[in-house]
Amino acid sequence: MADITGDVSQDINPWSVTGTIVDGKLQAINYNHLVETFGTRVITDDLQRFKHVTGHEPHVLMRRGLVFTHRDLDTILDRHEKGQPFYLYTGRGPSNVFDVPLVIMMTDDEKTLFGKKAYTMAEMRTFVRRHARDILAVGFDPKKTFLFSDFEFVGGAFYRNVVDVSRCITLNISKAVFGFNDSDSVGKAHFVSIQTSASFATTFPHIFGANTGETSKIPSLIPCAIDQDPYFRVGRDVAPRLGYAKPSILHAKFFPALQGPGSKMSASIDSSAIFMSDTQKQIEKKINKYAFSGGRETAEEQRQLGGNPDVDVAFQYLSFFTDDDDELKFIEEAYRKGEMLTGELKKKCILKLQDFIGASQTRRAFIDDAVLDEFMTVRPLVWGTKKADANGETK
């Protein structure tokens, strides 16, 4: 895959993420460089307004900088303030502080187009449903969440948008943005049309009703990892040509691997990451054994010289799951001063992860076929207390 960041070797695109390699050694991803080349906006300045408008503290991942940049978040906050409709669209599991519909796309077609292995339909369905359970284990309200697989849902209004979108994207654009060449398939070059179409409310008439013109103006807010940005950048260019609202985007960094930011998480390397299916015992063992430490060689050195939380993976993980800013600050300072040892820090991290993953596993156990089918049924959703038309006239 060609580089789309402008960097000579840092390679960030929807199908692979690799930092620069210097002298054969993988470097941490240069997010500043990404922000510059992608042209996204750093989120820090918007957090105060977010709090003011929503009445909630920004999500812990926003405060800790894991969700770090955006496009047009202000548009969404404006609409929220006025009680105007919008919706969330994602392929991951975001927490939903807004009382709005959430659509979750499972791209089984993308896996078919870009994967090396050819899955049978039965295998793909099993895969989708297992992955859907992982996502739903985050905990969503079925009344306002629609989860769909492309293989099951493409058609009707969705397909009409796919055709309209695919008409607006040249091969030049698709090749330039995603780094395809003429040996790549027409399916790959075209896939952006599928992914992009779900960012338009008219794709979901069962949620937003037939398009009377109002539906076109309902924007989506897309929380995604920064590597997915190219899709929606293209979508934002296409939107005005179709008379649709531009989607807004929230970008997340990649969760650091256990070995630290210069290494890669991989589903096939068990020691590279904590998995949502890990047991309490496995979590303990992985953090203790593999989590890169910013601590000193011995307890004495640590007490004397202090540890370095900035590079400590256990501290970083802990920061993503510790909602209390004061508590986190206390831990950070204690660790830096050497008042807290590596073992103690790791212990705190282990407990947080065990809590989070345990609770997720408990929720997951309740997501049987019937619950999953409910989320995946094409049906109206129920949300919101304030009613307003798409132009913002609150009724």
Add this chain to the structure above:
Amino acid sequence: MADITGDVSQDINPWSVTGTIVDGKLQAINYNHLVETFGTRVITDDLQRFKHVTGHEPHVLMRRGLVFTHRDLDTILDRHEKGQPFYLYTGRGPSNVFDVPLVIMMTDDEKTLFGKKAYTMAEMRTFVRRHARDILAVGFDPKKTFLFSDFEFVGGAFYRNVVDVSRCITLNISKAVFGFNDSDSVGKAHFVSIQTSASFATTFPHIFGANTGETSKIPSLIPCAIDQDPYFRVGRDVAPRLGYAKPSILHAKFFPALQGPGSKMSASIDSSAIFMSDTQKQIEKKINKYAFSGGRETAEEQRQLGGNPDVDVAFQYLSFFTDDDDELKFIEEAYRKGEMLTGELKKKCILKLQDFIGASQTRRAFIDDAVLDEFMTVRPLVWGTKKADANGETK
């Protein structure tokens, strides 16, 4: 659009058909050249076998050479002989001498992708339904005919085939076969996947059942104008990679324009063609006034020197609608010898066209919304007297 025939200026592709231009004058389409560059097989040798196997005279358009080449027609005749299943797939209205399912695709998505005008969904639906009525006026059995619009039918098993097909076609192939360049849309480059997918029986589980492996082996026979061949040539290449039967193809020439083979029929030039909506009076007037004649200036000259049926448009039209070979031979000889005058020949042509178009208009009048909806409903079809599995074991 680049030329895909190898000829310097003859340009035949699914979206435009133009003969060579010599000294600014449009020439008749060089079909021999097409046969050579496309690599299709001339049909003459297969007509005897067709008659033997089907027990029917080949259709008049096959005997008159309007349907003139094919790919793997013999495979279909083999299967017919053994009572093995196959089906017909087309976008036009073929007559169906086989007792097999017929699927008719209305490519409203293609019209959106390739058309200059952006239609609203309501306009497109009206257009599709009007055109569908024209096709159904040929007279089909609803029990074995499924007519669908892509905007309504893409999804499910169809979409799964579209993705599988689009994975097998590189941008190189699509550009080379259809003459696209990087300024063309991803929708255009990808459209071949849609058109091709309907040539695989697994796209229609409501007709052929869930794919147990048997369905993959059921081939389609595709009667189409020769300009559509590139789509199915690509489809024939892809088929084995997906474990599907290769479609067979029957190619038709273009119906000659009133002004003769060196001119073009156009829906926007009323005098260029007879339309299925023309009145009996209009048919008479158009043939008398515009049909290029192979006759002489005066009746006396005609009696003395004879006419030339080979270039006479009225004679050609007459030949396509005169099933009786002896009757046609008699007319041809009488005209050539000068025993028949141009007025008499045109009169015969007018009567045949009035009969054919009148009967079609009568049938069309019966195709109301309810009838059309019946043809377009996703439902099982009923066909065939002999039952055999896809491998040909007659039960």
